Amino acid sequence: MGKQNLARTVGTKGMPRKEREQLILDAAAEEFARKGYARGSTAEVAARAGITKPLIYEYFKSRDGLYLACVIRAGSRLVAAVRSAQEGPSDITRAARTLEAIFRALESRVHDWALVYDSTLPAEGELHDAATVYRRELNRLGAAGVAEVLGAARAGEALDADLATHLWYGTVSAAVAWWRHHPEQSAEDMISRFARLSAVLHPR
Amino acid sequence: MGKQNLARTVGTKGMPRKEREQLILDAAAEEFARKGYARGSTAEVAARAGITKPLIYEYFKSRDGLYLACVIRAGSRLVAAVRSAQEGPSDITRAARTLEAIFRALESRVHDWALVYDSTLPAEGELHDAATVYRRELNRLGAAGVAEVLGAARAGEALDADLATHLWYGTVSAAVAWWRHHPEQSAEDMISRFARLSAVLHPR
DNA sequence: TAGGTAAGTTACCCCGCGGTCACTTTGACA
DNA sequence: TGTCAAAGTGACCGCGGGGTAACTTACCTA
Numbered sequence: 065m066g067k068q069n070l071a072r073t074v075g076t077k078g079m080p081r082k083e084r085e086q087l088i089l090d091a092a093a094e095e096f097a098r099k100g101y102a103r104g105s106t107a108e109v110a111a112r113a114g115i116t117k118p119l120i121y122e123y124f125k126s127r128d129g130l131y132l133a134c135v136i137r138a139g140s141r142l143v144a145a146v147r148s149a150q151e152g153p154s155d156i157t158r159a160a161r162t163l164e165a166i167f168r169a170l171e172s173r174v175h176d177w178a179l180v181y182d183s184t185l186p187a188e189g190e191l192h193d194a195a196t197v198y199r200r201e202l203n204r205l206g207a208a209g210v211a212e213v214l215g216a217a218r219a220g221e222a223l224d225a226d227l228a229t230h231l232w233y234g235t236v237s238a239a240v241a242w243w244r245h246h247p248e249q250s251a252e253d254m255i256s257r258f259a260r261l262s263a264v265l266h267p268r
Numbered sequence: 269m270g271k272q273n274l275a276r277t278v279g280t281k282g283m284p285r286k287e288r289e290q291l292i293l294d295a296a297a298e299e300f301a302r303k304g305y306a307r308g309s310t311a312e313v314a315a316r317a318g319i320t321k322p323l324i325y326e327y328f329k330s331r332d333g334l335y336l337a338c339v340i341r342a343g344s345r346l347v348a349a350v351r352s353a354q355e356g357p358s359d360i361t362r363a364a365r366t367l368e369a370i371f372r373a374l375e376s377r378v379h380d381w382a383l384v385y386d387s388t389l390p391a392e393g394e395l396h397d398a399a400t401v402y403r404r405e406l407n408r409l410g411a412a413g414v415a416e417v418l419g420a421a422r423a424g425e426a427l428d429a430d431l432a433t434h435l436w437y438g439t440v441s442a443a444v445a446w447w448r449h450h451p452e453q454s455a456e457d458m459i460s461r462f463a464r465l466s467a468v469l470h471p472r
Numbered sequence: 473t474a475g476g477t478a479a480g481t482t483a484c485c486c487c488g489c490g491g492t493c494a495c496t497t498t499g500a501c502a
Numbered sequence: 503t504g505t506c507a508a509a510g511t512g513a514c515c516g517c518g519g520g521g522t523a524a525c526t527t528a529c530c531t532a
Contacts, residue, residue: 077479077528084479100388102306105519116481118522127520184304184388214468223450224461230446231439231465238438242431257428261435264418266469281498281509288509309489320511322492331490 085123088113093134097175101131101191102184128191131179135191138176139198145169146205159209160262164255166236170243171251177240181233199233206232213266289327292317297338301379305335305395306388332395335383339395342380343402349373350409363413364466368459370440374447375455381444385437410436417470 079087091112096104106127110117124130149165152158170177180198185191207229214228243254283291295316300308310331314321328334353369356362374381384402389395411433418432447458 102304102388119480184306224464227446227461228465231442234442235435235439238435242434257431260428261432323510
């Protein structure tokens with residue numbers, strides 16, 4: 065008795081491991097989102113988290129390991145949100161629902177998007193693979209909505225659909241980037257802005 | 269006589285200065301566009317250009333000076349192309365003309381776009397200022413086209429117009445990024461793809 | 473309260489890259 | 503063909519950042 069959770073607390077200096085882990089991840093997400101994968105530094109992350117560099121390596125093995133954890137957390141959250149927005153009618157409204165889900169998921173976590181879509185990630189390797197998994201899945205889900213907007217306009221070649229999907233996420237990325245410069249906007253604000261614009265562009 | 273252009277040719281080892289300058293700029297543009305400002309290295313640029321590092325510093329003073337020259341060349345070309353596309357009727361066709369001008373200007377120079385819109389540029393300083401000048405000008409020109417598409421839909425707030433302009437360039441950037449992955453496409457191909465897509469999205 | 477173990481830190485190594493200096497090579501002209 | 507200035511290079515420095523070894527500190531148990 066009194067021994068079963070010994071290993072959990074022994075040596076705990078100041079903070080339980082899980083909690084500190086999230087703290088580091090928060091700091092890293094902010095740092096990497098601000099400066100990008102290429103320019104973000106582990107020392108800076110440590111400073112933000114109020115600890116020192118070696119502790120980060122104790123927790124995450126390497127700089128890439130740290131970024132990987134960030135991407136996984138951000139990516140899986142996003143995918144879950146977008147996935148749950150797929151329920152409902154399979155018509156033009158799906159694209160709007162998807163978009164709204166993205167904005168709501170990013171509320172007060174705007175930088176998560178930048179982690180998954182960081183353009184300075186290496187072109188190969190574990191990190192690239194992980195990011196690609198989330199991008200591909202978000203792409204797949206987004207493509208469904210895009211396809212329904214394009215509707216029966218089957219005329220286009222296969223590449224047109226591919227391009228359209230890229231444009232979709234390019235546009236969303238631009239919107240998110242704009243949002244980061246206007247942090248006073250709520251998710252609902254963004255949603256209604258987008259609704260207004262798309263009404264002008266696509267009057268049905 | 270025979271002395272007036274002495275200073276031009278004396279010591280010319282292998283190649284006149286202007287020519288080598290363009291050669292270095294080509295190599296740098298490719299390197300920086302591939303890896304981004306943050307990760308591009310001067311040694312690699314030198315290798316691509318078939319010379320050594322100190323010569324780059326002889327020609328361009330510093331790494332930032334080199335990038336600056338790249339941005340100026342790329343940015344001024346783009347601005348000139350887009351500007352000349354503004355002549356013509358002030359109606360919905362302007363946005364299309366602007367877009368076409370961009371694609372044509374980028375034919376066989378796709379990476380020029382990435383140089384001006386590189387997201388890893390420092391947030392302040394001479395380099396940032398220069399890039400901002402071109403971005404702002406392209407933005408201003410693009411905004412005119414966007415405004416005419418939005419038309420009399422004055423209903424939106426002022427911020428909506430700002431957002432719309434950002435979305436415009438986000439979308440163009442996405443298209444250019446897609447183009448870089450499909451280099452076999454010609455500018456005309458891209459233009460007609462875009463025409464098809466926008467016809468579906470915005471049937472008038 | 474003694475001691476053992478995990479948590480956390482200090483001080484260091486190493487490498488890549490921006491940047492430079494002293495030296496060598498080239499070619500136009502007398 | 504010898505000379506001299508410009509063109510070009512090899513070898514080096516300093517610094518910043520990833521990564522690690524060895525020490526110190528805090529907490530839990532007996």
